[in-house]
Amino acid sequence: MQEQLLSACAEAAALPDFVLRQFDRRGTEPDHRQLYRILQTGIRESVLTAGLKLPPTRALAHVLGIARNTVVHVYEQLALEGYVQAGVGRGTFVAAVGPRLVDRALAAVAALPARGALLSRRGGQLVDEAGAGRLQWGAFTPGVPEVRMFPAQVWSRLQARLWRSATPQQLSYATGHGDAGLREAVAGYLQGTRGVACAPEQVVITSGTQQSLHLVAQLLADPGDAVWLEDPGYWGARSVFRAMGLRLVPVGVDGEGLAPTPPQLREPPKAMFVSPSHQYPTGALMSHGRRRQLLEYAAVHGVWVVEDDYDSEFRYGARPLPALQGLDEHGRVIYLGTFSKTLFPALRLAYLVLPPDLVEAFARALNELYREGQTLQQAVLARFLAEGHYASHIRRMRSVYSARHDALIAAIDKHFGGVLPVIGGDAGLHLLLGLPQHIDDQAVAQKAQRAGVTTRPLSLYHVRQSAPAKGLLLGYGAVREEEIASQFGKLARVVQTFL
Ligand SMILES: Cc1ncc(COP(=O)(O)O)c(C=O)c1O
Known part of the structure; x- marks a missing residue:
């Protein structure tokens, strides 16, 4: 078998060498994009000349150590664009890419909805590697809270009251900082419950963490600057930073949180992204010692x-441990x-708490780029906090989630007790069911979806593509306690077929 593969490659000896020299298995560019880019450039620049035979897909996949399907798709894409020609039973050959052929290929591609031809390189990558799930409700969608228990009546009463007394300022363009009452309520809440050291003036209201991250990347880093990301970590941060042209440096996570290696420490990044209170998605709580080390490192190197x-x-x-921000003495x-x-x-609605000398720049940029709105909604939220509804909703939901968490652990125990580990299960809205390394967690998630259960495979949360950890994220925000046993039963039947 090995010999057959090698001789298949030898037939097209020039090609594997050419690809091998450029192919980087440890890089962050996905396999299919890399292989496509290398072959397409080779053909366009006539390094791979017309008539050259490409190795069989299986042989090339074997030499590169990647999935055969990846090679098949790349060959198909190149054929579609006129760069190669495939004859049944004959193999695939580099086509004669004269100007006329290139024009024809481009016209054919433009006629397709293929986004690669329409979008910028950055745009194509953003869409190709998007992490947001298409389903955002139902057992066991991670990242979603129990929205059915939101006190809508209280909210609409406050909203009606505020609309009756809406000021022109609340309905005109905003100034970028956010509603003053909300900034004050947020600062009070964070000081009281999260140990965040801040004045209301340090709070800037945004329309979501994604927007907060976008502002951070816009204002504090230039294209090409390095940013450390937890690996595995939050895909949303990865997507924003990549789209802003930052260099993503995946940093491993251990039981104490972000764990940079000595070589990584020798190259300080511009920024590091961490979730110390509940690492996403592993649930690790960053230790006090690690917090101190990272803050000291950040202060010394200006990170x-x-x-x-x-x-x-x-x-x-x-x-919960107090926020890292409360320990920071260097802004x-x-x-x-x-x-x-x-x-x-x-x-x-979300917020940033900024070192004082960054506030004006962030407010200005927010206003300049997005013209933030929802100002009345922000005022409603301010009242919701000030009148204590927020605190009581959180108290209520904590006990709801705690009961669901216990029900899910019991269901896992029943089906897989002592066989599959539960990781990071004592906080948040999800837990992680570990799977053996040989299992394709993406295939499990797809099959579970067909059985009506939504989960997210852990491997998708890795930046590094080689040997990602395997598992399933199970959220319990969007499933009632009494439905957990039967829904998990469906998932368990799927998982069993892979064990
Ligand atoms: C790790 C993490 N941070 C933040 C968020 C919240 O993002 P947003 O405020 O944009 O809804 C999510 C949502 O899924 C998340 O998983």
């Missing part, structure tokens, strides 16, 4: 620490919070 504190209200045992931490998990995601 921005972007702290994502997205769901630490929900912890079912020990009290390096940018603290991000959101109302997406405590209230509902469609509200699109």
Whole structure:
């Protein structure tokens, strides 16, 4: 078998060498994009000349150590664009790419809805590697809270009252900082519950963590600057930073949180993105020692620490550790919070807590780029916090999620007790069911979806493509406690077929 593959490659000896020299398995560019780029450039620049035979897909996949399907798709794409020609039973050959052929190929591609031809390189990559799930409700969609229990009546009463007394300023263009009452309520809440050291003037209201991250990337880094990302980590941060042209440096996570290696420490990044209170998605709680080390490192090297504190209200045992921001004595931490998990995601309200000398620049940029709106909605939220509805909603939801969490653990125990590990299950709105390394977690998630259960494969949260950890993220925000056993039963039947 090995010999057959090698001789198949030898037939097209010039090609594997050419590809091997350029193909980087440790890089962050996905395999299919890399291989496509290398072959297409080779053909366009006539390094791979007309008539040259490409190796059989299986042989090339074997030599590169990638999936055969990846090679098949790349060959198909090249054929579609006129760069290669395939004859049944004959193999695939580099086509004669004269100007006329290139024009024809481009016209054919333009006629297709293929986004690669329409979008910029950055745009294509953003869409190709998008992480947001298409389904955002139902068992066990991660990242979604129980929106059916949102106190809509209280909200609409406050809203009606505020509309009756709406001021022209509330209905005109906003100034970029956010509603003054909301900034004050957020600062008070964060000081009281999260140990965040801030004055209301340091709070800037945004329309979601994604927008907060976009501002951070716009204002604090230039294209090509390095940013450390937890690996596995939040795809949303990865997408924003990549789209802004930053160089993503995946940094591993251990039981104490972000764990840079000595070589990584020798090259300080512009910024690091961390979720210390509940690492997403592993659930690791960053230790006190690690927090101190990272803050000291950031102060010495002038690194921005972007702290994502997205769901630490929900912890079912020990009290949450205070935010990293509260320990920062050098103004390096940018603290991000959101109302997406405590209230509902469609509200699109979140906030940044900034070192004082960054506030005006952020408000200005926010106003300049997005013309932020929803000012009355912000005022409603301010009243919702000030009148205590927010605190009581969180208390209520904490006990709802705690019961669901226990029900899910019981269901996992029943089907897989002692066989599959549960990781990071004592906080937040999701837990991780570990899978053996040989299992294709994306295939499990696809099959589960066909059985009516939504999960997200852990491997998708990795930046590095080689040997990502395997598992399934199971959210319990969008499934009632009494439905958990039967829904997990469906998932368990799917998982069993892979074990
Ligand atoms: C790690 C993490 N941070 C933040 C958010 C919230 O993002 P947003 O405020 O844009 O809804 C999410 C939502 O899924 C998340 O998973």
